[in-house]
Amino acid sequence: MLLFFIVGLLVHFVFFASIFDIYFTSPLVHGMAPQFTPLPPPARRLVLIVADGLRADALYELDEKGNSRAPFIRNIIMHEGSWGISHTRVPTESRPGHVALIAGFYEDVSAVAKGWKENPVEFDSLFNQSKYTWSWGSPDILSMFAKDASGNHVFTYCYDADNEDFGAKDATKLDTWVFDNIKEFFHAARNNQSLFSKLNEDKVVFFLHLLGIDTNGHAHRPTSREYKDNIKLVDKGIKEIVSLLKEFYGNDEKTAFVFTSDHGMTDWGFHGAGHHSETFTPFVAWGAGVKYPQKASDQQFNDELLKGWKLEYWKRQDINQADIAPLMASLIGVPFPLNSVGILPVNYLNNTDVFKAESMYTNAKQILEQFKVKMTQKKEVTLPFLFTPFNLLSDYKQLDILRKVRSFIKQENYDEAVILCMELIHLSLEGLSYYHTYDRFFLGISVLLGFVGWASYVSLLIIKTHSSLTRSVSKEVKVCLENIMII
Ligand SMILES: [Zn+2]
Numbered sequence: 001m002l003l004f005f006i007v008g009l010l011v012h013f014v015f016f017a018s019i020f021d022i023y024f025t026s027p028l029v030h031g032m033a034p035q036f037t038p039l040p041p042p043a044r045r046l047v048l049i050v051a052d053g054l055r056a057d058a059l060y061e062l063d064e065k066g067n068s069r070a071p072f073i074r075n076i077i078m079h080e081g082s083w084g085i086s087h088t089r090v091p092t093e094s095r096p097g098h099v100a101l102i103a104g105f106y107e108d109v110s111a112v113a114k115g116w117k118e119n120p121v122e123f124d125s126l127f128n129q130s131k132y133t134w135s136w137g138s139p140d141i142l143s144m145f146a147k148d149a150s151g152n153h154v155f156t157y158c159y160d161a162d163n164e165d166f167g168a169k170d171a172t173k174l175d176t177w178v179f180d181n182i183k184e185f186f187h188a189a190r191n192n193q194s195l196f197s198k199l200n201e202d203k204v205v206f207f208l209h210l211l212g213i214d215t216n217g218h219a220h221r222p223t224s225r226e227y228k229d230n231i232k233l234v235d236k237g238i239k240e241i242v243s244l245l246k247e248f249y250g251n252d253e254k255t256a257f258v259f260t261s262d263h264g265m266t267d268w269g270f271h272g273a274g275h276h277s278e279t280f281t282p283f284v285a286w287g288a289g290v291k292y293p294q295k296a297s298d299q300q301f302n303d304e305l306l307k308g309w310k311l312e313y314w315k316r317q318d319i320n321q322a323d324i325a326p327l328m329a330s331l332i333g334v335p336f337p338l339n340s341v342g343i344l345p346v347n348y349l350n351n352t353d354v355f356k357a358e359s360m361y362t363n364a365k366q367i368l369e370q371f372k373v374k375m376t377q378k379k380e381v382t383l384p385f386l387f388t389p390f391n392l393l394s395d396y397k398q399l400d401i402l403r404k405v406r407s408f409i410k411q412e413n414y415d416e417a418v419i420l421c422m423e424l425i426h427l428s429l430e431g432l433s434y435y436h437t438y439d440r441f442f443l444g445i446s447v448l449l450g451f452v453g454w455a456s457y458v459s460l461l462i463i464k465t466h467s468s469l470t471r472s473v474s475k476e477v478k479v480c481l482e483n484i485m486i487i
Contacts, residue, residue: 004461011454015447022443027436028105028123029377032369034335037362039355041333042289043256045204047245048328050101051234052094052138053214053271054261056085056280058222058231060309069228070235072242073259073284077314078293081286082348084317086260086324092271092278094214097262097321098141102126102207104325104340124338126328127154130205132198134185136178137209157181171215171226172233178208179237186248199248203332208241210234214265221269222277256287256331260324276303283319289331291350319345330359336366341432343425346418353414360421361405364428368398371428374435382438390431398424 051059059070068074077083088097089106096107103125127133127145132153135142139158146154159166159177167174189195198204213230220226238259245255261281265271271278280303296315299306306312319327322342329336330344344363346356371393379387401424408417 008458011450015451018443018447022440022447025436027432028339029370029373030122030338031373032338032366034129034338035362035366035369036335037330037333037355037359039358041202041331042254042351043287043331043333044202044252044254045206045249046256046258046328046332047206047208047241047287048101049208049238049241049257049259050098050210051213051231051259051261052141052209052211053217053263053265054231054234054282055222055264055277056282057277057305057309058227059282060305060311062310063228069231072235072239073282076284076286077311080292081257081284082291082293082317083282083284083311083314084319086281086283086319086321088263088279088281088321090272090274090279092263092273094141094262095144097281098144098209099123100321101260101262101324102145102337104322104337104342106322106341124340126325126334126337127205127207129203129329129334129337130154130332131201131203131334133205133207135207135209136181137207138174138211141209142207157185167212167215171212171219172230173212174215175210175212175230175234175237178210179241182206182208182241183244186244189248203334205328205332210237213261217265218269221267222265223267254288256289256328257285258324258328259284280305281321283324285327285348289350291348317345317347319348326363336363338366339370341367341370341429343422354409354412357405357409357414357417357421360418361409364405364421364424365402367425367428367432368402371431371435372398374432378435378438390434393427393431397427 059073062068088100091107100106103123105123125145130153132155134155134157135145136157142156142158146156159174189199213227213234216224216226216230242257249255260283263271264278264281266275266277294315295313299312299316301316306316320342322340323345324342325340326336326342326344327348330349344359346360349356375390401420405417405420408414408420
């Protein structure tokens with residue numbers, strides 16, 4: 001009986017573990033070559049500002065008096081840059097949001113089995129590809145991108161999150177800490193020759209992680225005065241940092257800015273799921289290489305949000321969260337993060353058609369590289385006669401598309417080149433998903449058959465035990481009756 005119980009427990013443990021083997025496997029592959037765009041980039045440096053937990057509508061809407069909570073950002077939308085909604089995926093949490101933004105892929109689900117805070121797998125990021133990255137904010141987020149960066153070129157400045165007092169009473173302190181520290185940093189750089197020369201290099205990134213809005217949202221809900229006032233504070237802080245950078249770099253017009261958030265928040269102050277209050281995040285970009293505002297007359301969206309925001313005359317260009325990574329990489333001219341599945345939003349670029357076409361070509365090759373590595377890996381672990389390749393993207397087809405793109409670029413037929421690159425990207429992504437879920441059907445059937453087998457065995461055993469029991473009981477009754485007869 002004990003043996004039966006142990007075997008039963010073991011079987012269920014195997015079934016449970018199989019869920020992780022089938023569904024929670026890492027989609028990431030390694031060993032791809034970095035891809036470059038052979039043209040000079042528009043920006044020398046990029047500032048990424050992430051307001052944690054900021055909902056798109058909370059930023060874009062007007063208050064009761066018809067005023068904007070973020071007048072500086074609104075002014076950018078109307079006069080300097082491009083804007084839209086960045087659509088995030090579930091889980092709408094800080095870690096996966098930042099991974100999508102900075103590394104260009106959606107959360108590796110295998111992290112479920114390994115804890116969310118630490119990097120479950122190594123991955124490449126924009127920061128890793130940059131010459132230098134300086135980042136300020138919460139240690140939980142900053143450490144994710146500094147730990148696996150190769151060499152000493154990603155610098156972090158974090159507040160002490162374990163210090164209970166810090167930001168507990170007033171969460172806006174989390175943001176003012178970031179703004180104050182950047183100001184001090186640039187002030188100190190003027191008297192520090194080595195830091196000064198580093199700051200003047202190309203391919204430099206500054207990352208500001210602002211946790212105040214998220215913390216206020218959890219504590220007071222997004223409809224609260226605290227949440228809304230925190231947006232005002234962030235807007236003012238950004239304005240100051242932008243003018244500080246302009247002054248530091250002598251108005252060289254070589255800085256690109258990206259402002260967004262990692263996820264939104266429900267009216268109740270939660271996030272994690274897929275409601276649009278959680279998945280719609282603001283996205284505003286401006287500066288070197290970014291398109292100026294475009295007038296729009298007839299914008300159609302499924303949501304009715306535009307009218308309420310009074311922004312219907314400025315073209316809204318929505319993107320997926322992972323597309324932000326290739327956009328930032330393209331602006332400062334670093335290779336797209338190796339594991340990125342983001343598609344460069346060319347509509348955001350203020351650049352030549354040849355630059356756009358070449359950048360899309362780089363993007364297509366970078367995603368195709370992942371497809372090729374994934375296919376090789378799958379081929380190696382599958383018996384040759386059982387291997388069914390992804391037919392839509394054969395070796396011949398890959399070469400054919402790449403050759404056509406090159407000749408279109410040569411003929412200055414850039415639009416056709418971009419369309420073909422998009423086709424190659426979509427096929428590569430489809431192929432990546434094909435190989436990632438390649439064994440899922442086989443494993444699923446095996447587990448199902450295994451379970452049916454085990455259930456049948458247990459049922460038979462129960463029936464057998466039960467019938468032998470009734471047989472022995474009836475035998476005992478017979479003996480008993482015989483004894484009574486004798487008496
Ligand atoms: Zn949160």
